[in-house]
Amino acid sequence: GNTSSDAAFQKQYSSLLQRAESTHVPQVEQLFVELAGNQDNTLGEAKTREFFERVINLIAPGYSEEKRTTLLQGWSSKSSLSLIDVEKVIRKQFAAEFAMTASPLKEYCISGVKKSVPVLVQITTPCKTNQEAKETPPIAIACVLDRSGSMSGSKLKFAIRAICKVIKHLGPKDVFHLVAYDDRVTVPIQNGDLTDKAELKKTVRGIRTGGSTNIADALTRAASLLDTADLPTNALKRIYLFSDGVANAGEITSSSGLSELAKRINKNSNITLSSFGLGRDYNEQTMSGIAKNGEGEYYFIAAASDIPVTMSKAIHGLLDLYGTNAQLLLRGKGHGIVSKLFGKYAEHELDKPLPLGDLRANDRKNILFEVEVACNSESDLNEVVCQCILTYDQVAQSETGTQNSAQFEVTLTFTRNEDKLNSVKQNNAVYIAQTMQKVASTDREIVALLDRRDYDTSISLKQRSLDLLKEAEQ
Missing domain, CATH: 2.60.40.3670 (Immunoglobulin-like)
Known part of the structure; x- marks a missing residue:
């Protein structure tokens, strides 16, 4: 591959991602300059109300009339407004609103x-808010651990370390189950005592590899544990599947069949399924399909160094639910x-x-x-x-x-x-999102071309993606 081209591509891609995350502030700045003349000027009292009315229409057009009036009364009392003032107000006021x-x-x-x-x-x-952060509902998690022969070595070690990270973040009001499977399904931990996390981790670390891979029965058993548990109605029920996705035992082994099973569990039991693919030879279609149809998240753990960040992201995503x-x-x-x-x-x-x-x-x-x-x-x-x-x-x-x-x-x-x-100017946020989709689609074409060893066409498409990103950044 072309190293300099790859580096340029990653730089443009990262830059565009950052812009996609903060499109409102640049649009507000553009509006300010339009009304004030340039960024060094301030808005006088006459234009301040017009400015904030247009800001509300830009960022939160769904606000009620009462909310609009309250905001405008507070903002319009200013006799003048600089661009720095504007950015502070926007970030403060709109960060607190859905x-x-x-x-x-x-x-x-x-x-x-x-x-x-x-x-x-x-x-x-x-x-x-600080109070809302303290009032997180109880979490009920069933970790489903693949201990089949294909998980021997680093894969099982990574999965065990990841599950221990899950245990670390859970509190005494939460519920923890561990389902382990090869061609048979066992439940090493049911309603684990989260006041004795050392003992729970010891049990997890004692899991050893076995035979074939029966993912379907393991997911069904995990759902049953969460379904039959005496949980408060506001509990967040989750299944975390740790596997390489190579299913070869049980009634359901196909990727499509396992995806349909995940969809049924999610729909019938209100359980969200997330999957953690392990090893570079894992079955991405199976693992991503389970997460997508279970309305959860899909993660990939390639190395031991990925575990802290990946599991922290997964658990804190639960703790920070809106x-x-x-x-x-x-x-x-x-x-x-x-x-x-x-x-x-x-x-x-x-x-x-x-x-x-x-x-x-x-x-x-x-x-x-x-x-x-x-x-x-x-x-x-x-x-x-x-x-x-x-x-x-x-x-x-x-x-x-x-x-x-x-x-x-x-x-x-x-x-x-x-x-x-x-x-009429185009909306920058929409244009950036559209560009990102085009780049993602082109990347899939490039992978297929590389599989066929069509390197010249691959390089040409990569350059096209780079050109798209450069154009969107301007």
Whole structure:
């Protein structure tokens, strides 16, 4: 491979990722400069209210009228405002609020032509307060450990160390089970005593490798343990599967069959399944399919050095939950039809809600999709073309958690005036997300070409990806 090209690619990719995580502040800066003249100026009293009204429409257009009024009263009392003041206010005020937006690449669309419009949904969750952080619901985890022959050596050692990390982070109000399996399924730990973690870790470290791999029966047994346990209704039920994914025993051995099993467990028992792939020869299709259909997360542990970071991320993701069982329904309206999904939802049925799973505190989820529109209006027409409806269960300390919902409508203006269309700027966040998807798709093509030893075409495609990233960064 071309080392300098790879380094440039990674630099551009990392830069674009950082921009994708903080698109609002640059947009606010651009708005400030537009009203003030340049970044060194300040906004006078007359323009301050207009500025903040437009900021609310940009960052949190779903705010209630009461919330808007409260914010505007506080902000508009300032006689002048500098750009530094603006950044402080934005980060402070909006970090404490839940928000969902849905933005098209451009708000204008040409009439008389069928066109696909990229739309980006962004779901932003606030930081937890100190009190909320203390009130995390109890966690019930069943760790499912593959001890088959293919796990001998470093794979089993890595899995054991990872499970010990799980035990370390659990508290006395939590529940811990350990299911171990080869061709047979055993339960070395049921309702483990989390006040004696040393004894639990000793049991885990005593696991040895055995015969074949019966993943299906192990997952079923883990689900049964969590289902029959005497848990409070607000408990977070999780299965963590540690395996190389090479299933060769039991009634279900195919990747598709195990994915369907994970989906049934998730749907019937409200259990989230996450998977941890071990070793460089693991079955990615099986392990990622279980996590995707179990509405959980998928991790890869290649080396011992990966364990602390990977397990810390997994456990703290549980401790920092804002909501669970999140689903997003995308519904075409007017002249719009939802026509395509991207990323992990690319194969999902368009008329079914997207299973988003957990919503973590102080985080942002991005969902990119396309709406196909066709409008023949002769005059300018402003119309809702898509409705985005989010539902999720609010994580609560009490056993009576609340279900919340939010919705956002995507509006386009259809016009036959091409000058007006060309004068409208595109949304940077949508453009960046679209570019990232194109790069990911190209990377998959490159892998296939390398497998066929078509190096020249691979290099050409890699350069195309680099050009896309450079263009998006400008």
